[in-house]
Amino acid sequence: MKTPDASCPPLFDAPSFLATLTQRPGVYRMLDGQGEVIYVGKAKNLKKRLAHHFGHGDTSGKQRAMIARVREVRVTVTHTEREALLLENQLIKAHKPRYNINLRDDKSYPYITVSTHQAFPRVSFHRGARPKQGRHFGPFASAGAVRESLKLLQKIFRVRQCRDSFFANRSRPCLQHQIQRCTAPCVGLIDSATYGEDVADTILFLEGKGDRLIGQLIKRMELASQQQQFEQAARYRDQIASLRTILATQAVAGESGDLDIIATACHGAMACVQVVFIRTGQLVGDRAFFLQAPDDTDPSALVEAFIPQYYLERPVPRELIVSHDLPNEALIAEFLTVQAQHP
Template identity: 50%
Template sequence: MSQTKPFDPDPVLKTLPTAPGVYRMFDDAGTVIYVGKARNLKRRVSSYFRKGAHNAKTQALVGQVADLQVTVTHTEAEALILENNLIKEHRPRYNVLLRDDKTYPFIYLSTQQDFPRLGFHRGQRRGEGRYFGPFPSSGAVRETLNHLQKVFPVRQCRDSFYRHRTRPCLQYQIGRCTAPCVGYISEADYAKDVRHVEMFLSGQSNEVVDELVRRMEAAAEDQDFEQAARLRDRITSLRRIQERQYVSGARGDVDVIACRLRENLACVQVFVIRDGQNLGNQTYFPRVPPETGPEEILYGFIARHYLGQSPPAELLVSHELEDGEVLEEAMSHDAGHRVRISARLRGERRRWMEMAQRNADHALSARMSGEALMERRFDDIQQALSLEAIPERIECFDISHTRGEATVASCVVMGREGPIKDDYRRFNIDGITDGDDYAAMHQALTRRFQRLRDGEGTAPDVLLIDGGLGQLRQAEAVLEALDIEGVLAVGISKGPRRKPGEEVLLVSGRSDEIRLAPESPGLHLLQQVRDEAHRFAITGHRNRRGKSRQQSSLEEIPGLGAKRRQALMKQFGGLKGIKRAGVEDLSRVQGISTALAERIHGHLNG
């Protein structure tokens, strides 16, 4: 956005203190475009407006600034925490943004119960019991739970299910639970399995194996060979898990974080190691401004990812961080324990980092090949539709209903980076003749583009309509009535045989039909968008239809409250009986006047 009046920073800079704090930069629309923290606010903020060598990113940022605001803090670490919170709240354009802002999942053990439960947990840890983790993904948690259940038959069912059992469930039948719900195991024996689970998840798997070996030998001496065989199988399973998860030389809790940058696309790879066990890895693609270095990306990622969470005792990073001590101090204060950041790695730790970097390189290659394919698809669409420029945004509309019931229109959005799901919309269609798809499309498009005319949302370059010429005419009429320019309406029809690859494109303003080759990348993209709009519309329609069918038609009659509805149902035995009844019969029910009886009869019988 161009500046209407150049920003004069001098009045603000003169009043800036030399204390630590956070500064926010705004554009002329009042939007926060950058949040930063500083050890010395006056020195740091003034540096942006000095004439000299700034990279393209900083020059672009300064060119957008229309206002500045600062918040003074006591320490730089406090400023870092505030900066993190403000970035999460405002998501400024020129900051490194982490899209995946979920908390790590944990394994939860409800130790306060007589027969504790083991399960998956994500979110705030408020319940009594122990939490093991964090794990890098929900899949890692579920895989670990599955392995544990094979070795330690501790129940994983929910308490509501557990309390109402009168006989063992399938988990008991397949040997994955000892059925404490019906008293098949004593509390003392169950507690042994729970203690072994705690030891294993705390990194004491060797101690668990040693104890099981002693119990197996004792059972063999007592000639209890069935028990000895069961313990032997447990030991074998535990050792297999150890082989799969053990990381040689690991000590304590460590996260290995590698950043790779290629053609302004950043990838951060995080390997999670807890008590000598490799719990898996997670890949992130933070959105970064141009000319941002890996050190700055790592710094922003760590601040956004770990502050407010449960960081491990040590983070191994691929690049030396400027002001890493401040980040350590902030995380240590926030977590309540010492957190170190290490970049100079040797031996085994260096090999872990090389593994993380290789994974980051692989993820970048896969991502870029996917983006290259998307670029080819958009290029093909530009050529096929004779557009002046490559489209940046495609919106597709579709209609779904069942014989006119619960009509829903969908709008899905595809950008150069892929589906933009935050901009997906559904429209519940009312006030039209049942089954009139043209009227439904006209209503949905009118509601969408009225908002655009009022300044809400972003205009698409291509408006894709799932349908033929009639549907396309509705789009043209709406765009003309609302005076929307710069949007090309295109209808996509399945062709005479309705087979994929034989689609026909109808372009607004052109009399000829366009048929793309079945192997055309552009056609594949249009098919993908069309199918996504169809899926999204059907899902919305089914939800609306299910909701309407759960609601009695009597509830739609004004003046007929719950007590009167109940009285009618009791008197006539159900909705069919009410529908068969005449006005006089209805008016005999207590609380039903003649006028209300006529209204009920008219509503139910048309």
């Protein structure tokens, strides 16, 4: 007669486990026989939600396959459903469970930084944790998008982009000044007040206030022309023309603030989420995410799972447009509001 394998964990006793559960909010982790977390879930009512899992509520093949692997369930009680949502996404990120929708994205987004705390500020590319000093604009969809924007800024506003060590040790202007991409503050060819005006113009543009900036430049151009400073007037004219071209190509009809647009498509085990970034009414890029998801995941569930994972450690825009209705829209809205710390 075959004897039981002592190394094989016993089957999970769901009825006994359910009898011990609270009806408070919380998070649960399902573990298989090897102690691996295979699913993380949240619940407004832990007892009711887990009874649904182990009763007859989950009848799909993927749910039955998951439940058949469960040998242990660990529960963490939280004060609120929002706390449960936050903890759930932290655990999903840590464990990457097989049966969860899992956003695998370790790439931090690039920003444009203006070092406004310096006497002659620098405009630069930045990725990673944002420094407390200076102004930061983004996120941009890719490093390439940032570099293209930096080229435009350098051409239009001529604010320095060199490293501080390079700036501090110059005795004569560099090549960027010779090709009219910098005003050479490193060797005193521009005073701090005039340079500060160029920096302020750069910030206005990055804030999406291009129309206001163009209005200011027109006034400066007219004044320079009246004072017969024709070279300076020509520079303002060229700036205005460049800005009008850029604004015409980037403007999004009917939008003036910060928003992300999230759309998704699923096919079997394949899932893709596309995020479009609009900042201050300007389209700054988009990005596709390919997610690990169980077979035949509902698109609404996919969007709802994606949002907390995505915005857990990213800035939240003022507005979010999604392709599908969210089953727990109020909870997701509360989570985003707290994450954004918007009034």
